[in-house]
Amino acid sequence: MNQLKAIWAYRYFIISSIKTEFRSRFARSSLGGVWMVLHPLAQVAIYALVLSAVLAAKLPGIDNQYAYAIYLMAGTLGWSLFAEVFGRSLGVFVDNGNLLKKMAFPKIALPLIVTGSALVNNLLLFGAVLVVFGILGHMPTLMLLWLPVLIAVTLALALGLGLALGIINVFMRDIGQIVPIILQFWFWLTPVVYVSTMIPEKYHALLMLNPMSGIVMGYQNILVYNKAPDISTLLYPATIAIVALSLALFMYFRANEEMADAL
Amino acid sequence: MPNSKLTLTNLEFKIENSALPSPVLEVTNIGKAYRNYGSELWRILSWFGLRFKPVHETWTLQNISFSIAPGEAIGVVGQNGAGKSTLLKIITGTLKPSTGSVTVRGKIAAILELGMGFHPDLTGRQNAYHSAGLMGYTSTQIDAVIDQIEAFAEVGEYFDQPVRTYSSGMQMRVAFATVTAYRPEILIVDEALSVGDAYFQHKSFDRIRQFQSEGTSLLFVSHDKGVILSLCDRAILLERGHILKDGSPEETMDYYNALIAEKENSTIRQEKLADGKVQTISGTGEATIEESGLYNSIGEKVELIGVGDPVELRIKIKMYQDIPELVVGYMIRDRLGQPIFGTNTQYLNYSFTSLTSAESFECIFNFVANIGVGSYSLSLALHGTHSHVLANYEWKDNALMFEVINIDKNIFVGTSWLPTEVKVVR
Numbered sequence: 001m002n003q004l005k006a007i008w009a010y011r012y013f014i015i016s017s018i019k020t021e022f023r024s025r026f027a028r029s030s031l032g033g034v035w036m037v038l039h040p041l042a043q044v045a046i047y048a049l050v051l052s053a054v055l056a057a058k059l060p061g062i063d064n065q066y067a068y069a070i071y072l073m074a075g076t077l078g079w080s081l082f083a084e085v086f087g088r089s090l091g092v093f094v095d096n097g098n099l100l101k102k103m104a105f106p107k108i109a110l111p112l113i114v115t116g117s118a119l120v121n122n123l124l125l126f127g128a129v130l131v132v133f134g135i136l137g138h139m140p141t142l143m144l145l146w147l148p149v150l151i152a153v154t155l156a157l158a159l160g161l162g163l164a165l166g167i168i169n170v171f172m173r174d175i176g177q178i179v180p181i182i183l184q185f186w187f188w189l190t191p192v193v194y195v196s197t198m199i200p201e202k203y204h205a206l207l208m209l210n211p212m213s214g215i216v217m218g219y220q221n222i223l224v225y226n227k228a229p230d231i232s233t234l235l236y237p238a239t240i241a242i243v244a245l246s247l248a249l250f251m252y253f254r255a256n257e258e259m260a261d262a263l
Numbered sequence: 264m265p266n267s268k269l270t271l272t273n274l275e276f277k278i279e280n281s282a283l284p285s286p287v288l289e290v291t292n293i294g295k296a297y298r299n300y301g302s303e304l305w306r307i308l309s310w311f312g313l314r315f316k317p318v319h320e321t322w323t324l325q326n327i328s329f330s331i332a333p334g335e336a337i338g339v340v341g342q343n344g345a346g347k348s349t350l351l352k353i354i355t356g357t358l359k360p361s362t363g364s365v366t367v368r369g370k371i372a373a374i375l376e377l378g379m380g381f382h383p384d385l386t387g388r389q390n391a392y393h394s395a396g397l398m399g400y401t402s403t404q405i406d407a408v409i410d411q412i413e414a415f416a417e418v419g420e421y422f423d424q425p426v427r428t429y430s431s432g433m434q435m436r437v438a439f440a441t442v443t444a445y446r447p448e449i450l451i452v453d454e455a456l457s458v459g460d461a462y463f464q465h466k467s468f469d470r471i472r473q474f475q476s477e478g479t480s481l482l483f484v485s486h487d488k489g490v491i492l493s494l495c496d497r498a499i500l501l502e503r504g505h506i507l508k509d510g511s512p513e514e515t516m517d518y519y520n521a522l523i524a525e526k527e528n529s530t531i532r533q534e535k536l537a538d539g540k541v542q543t544i545s546g547t548g549e550a551t552i553e554e555s556g557l558y559n560s561i562g563e564k565v566e567l568i569g570v571g572d573p574v575e576l577r578i579k580i581k582m583y584q585d586i587p588e589l590v591v592g593y594m595i596r597d598r599l600g601q602p603i604f605g606t607n608t609q610y611l612n613y614s615f616t617s618l619t620s621a622e623s624f625e626c627i628f629n630f631v632a633n634i635g636v637g638s639y640s641l642s643l644a645l646h647g648t649h650s651h652v653l654a655n656y657e658w659k660d661n662a663l664m665f666e667v668i669n670i671d672k673n674i675f676v677g678t679s680w681l682p683t684e685v686k687v688v689r
Contacts, residue, residue: 009399009401010396010399012396012400012401012402012405013393013396013399016392017396020382023384023385024382024384027385027425099379101352101357102375102376102379103397103398104355104357105397105398171306171307172303172304172307250310251310256359257359258298261297261298261358
């Protein structure tokens with residue numbers, strides 16, 4: 001309760017920090033905010049052009065020569081949100097160590113700032129994806145309304161894992177080195193660049209053990225196949241996300257006092 | 264004792280309410296231990312209820328209790344590593360005490376590291392908003408004071424320029440103006456405030472004093488005797504994590520100086536053991552300085568001198584050989600070693616002639632300390648006359664150290680005190 005009050009009291013700081021992050025990233029560049037859109041647009045355009053036009057990969061069930069690019073973009077949208085929040089909350093306490101030692105403010109504001117700015121980034125990427133979809137002649141439907149659910153599950157999972165490991169990272173700095181490596185393996189264990197049906201049936205259950213599989217497949221259902229996400233595959237990631245987030249918050253309350261000592 | 268206090272708290276509170284204002288800060292029996300676990304894994308498991316004994320506990324603070332009344336100014340002194348910063352961090356809330364409790368009634372603002380969290384690419388205005396946000400204020404609250412911050416900082420058009428184009432002094436101005444935009448109940452002032460130009464230093468001290476007159480309590484952390492003596496009502500001496508003295512500033516500073524002197528003596532003793540002499544002394548030794556000291560007008564030995572006070576420098580000299588003529592001199596240097604003033608008996612047209620071996624006498628210089636605030640050292644010399652310039656009997660650098668503070672003069676800057684009268688003719 002007290003933490004919620006503290007977050008509310010610091011709402012202005014959280015929002016201003018997110019703004020500051022974008023402001024400083026594009027300060028002194030003449031195009032400024034345009035870069036915020038150009039970056040994700042370029043990223044998506046590379047996927048669309050190189051992978052589809054050059055490799056001409058086709059997807060079963062989609063009647064569009066850019067089908068593979070569309071598939072890739074959908075998965076990337078979900079994965080990049082997860083990876084950014086997870087990866088950055090991992091180092092958020094260590095990177096802001098000096099500030100935490102000198103100023104008294106609720107530490108929980110820091111991962112929230114990370115989450116907020118990652119969300120803004122992701123929404124921009126989403127905008128860029130929609131533009132490219134339009135150019136490629138792939139029109140998304142009202143199923144897009146399911147996206148906030150997926151985003152919420154992704155954020156909870158990423159924040160839960162990132163916060164928990166970020167706290168441990170304060171005391172055991174090796175975590176900060178190991179996790180990026182794990183994240184790379186994790187990417188290939190998630191059906192972002194390949195289709196889950198390409199995996200032999202006997203390994204399928206194994207693939208679904210990865211909570212990100214269900215989430216990414218949900219993104220693909222919505223954006224590629226214009227279908228509602230499969231609730232049954234989402235329940236498992238949502239459960240994991242809630243467990244991870246509760247664990248992280250529990251650890252946060254326990255470690256809160258010791259963190260400033262170790263920074 | 265803390266327990267009995269706890270049970271009485273409610274009762275006391277009622278009484279205090281009717282009579283005395285309750286303290287704005289109450290520090291009750293706090294201690295701080297840094298726990299070292301054999302492996303960090305044990306620490307992490309301990310959050311989940313598996314209790315492991317820390318392998319090693321280092322206590323940086325123990326049994327610290329004191330309170331501050333509204334409007335009171337307290338100085339915290341102590342040598343490096345005494346626990347001053349830890350105490351401050353516990354009071355501001357960045358560190359949690361391992362034992363005891365801190366009760367704060369009101370808002371704390373700390374002038375510790377000014378400009379902390381400033382972003383170089385943001386303008387002064389944006390940074391002011393951002394760091395006031397870090398202090399927990401909302402945008403509407405900041406809107407109400409932003410004009411006042413801009414006016415106080417006096418950086419002109421730079422307020423809307425990126426902070427990276429600022430000088431460090433300008434950055435300090437914006438930071439100070441932001442931190443003190445709201446009057447806190449407790450203001451913690453670290454030595455950080457000695458940065459910046461004299462004009463802004465005075466301006467900031469004026470604001471601090473104004474806060475105090477409106478009821479803000481001040482907590483100064485400083486090695487500067489002058490600051491403690493001239494601004495504080497009370498001083499606390501910390502040594503190795505304990506309160507060694509909590510009393511009037513004079514009392515505490517005397518205690519502190521004695522503590523330092525004790526340590527200095529012991530190092531000198533060690534040096535004497537090593538080579539029999541203290542390094543800063545040079546000379547051929549026909550005449551030596553036995554003892555020297557600065558005395559005030561009533562004959563007390565002093566290390567702290569007020570601007571414009573008459574001072575007596577007494578030098579006890581002992582002869583080891585017959586010398587036809589001796590010149591005694593002294594030189595005052597500032598903390599950077601720059602000579603401020605120096606003279607000797609020859610320049611003063613005083614001659615010591617026909618000195619005999621084993622003779623012992625005292626040479627007394629009387630002067631008025633018309634020098635600026637700061638710390639100074641005295642070098643003493645015994646040598647031959649101009650015609651015997653090569654004869655250096657003894658030269659003692661840093662023979663005496665003293666501090667000059669401004670007690671009763673108007674504020675001035677610089678190393679010299681030039682009594683000035685002002686008159687306006689229109």
